[in-house]
Amino acid sequence: MIEFRDARPADIDAMVEVQNAIHRAGLRASASDAALVEERYFDAAHSIACTVADRDGVVVGFQSLKRAWLGNPYGVEEGWGIIGTHIHPEVGRSGIGRSLFARTRAAAEAAGLRHIDATIGADSAPALAYYAAMGFVPYRDGEDAIPHRFDL
Numbered sequence: 001m002i003e004f005r006d007a008r009p010a011d012i013d014a015m016v017e018v019q020n021a022i023h024r025a026g027l028r029a030s031a032s033d034a035a036l037v038e039e040r041y042f043d044a045a046h047s048i049a050c051t052v053a054d055r056d057g058v059v060v061g062f063q064s065l066k067r068a069w070l071g072n073p074y075g076v077e078e079g080w081g082i083i084g085t086h087i088h089p090e091v092g093r094s095g096i097g098r099s100l101f102a103r104t105r106a107a108a109e110a111a112g113l114r115h116i117d118a119t120i121g122a123d124s125a126p127a128l129a130y131y132a133a134m135g136f137v138p139y140r141d142g143e144d145a146i147p148h149r150f151d152l
Helices: 009-024 034-041 096-110 125-134
Strands: 002-006 047-055 058-067 081-087 115-121 145-151
Touching (some): 009 034, 009 047, 009 081, 047 096, 058 096, 081 096, 081 125, 096 125
Parallel strands (some): 081 115
Antiparallel strands (some): 002 047, 047 058
């Protein structure tokens, strides 16, 4: 049984493991660590939501939503949402991503967002397929990544 809940600091190590499992599977360019996860997903200044998928006490995936800020590293217009999805490869294609996005979409609507950006690695076929299935479409050129948008 999967429980979906807000991420909490006690989840940081498990979130690192999810990202590193994705890296070991060749689906993420670099490994992660606790400092990176804390900075990216627990930054109160820009965070709107970060939801984990917890299976029997083990985090198997998570999705974050931030409000884009001036000068963000993705070149996303200020005030848009920025989404990131991380699902352990062992549980991919099981509906977890779809359930996470339902919660993230509700959080985006509650925050008054009109658009969400997902900047996806051009060589990440699973991520490109996932975001397309959620309704994201490419909207501008990128070098090694393809920015996609979802309109609320």
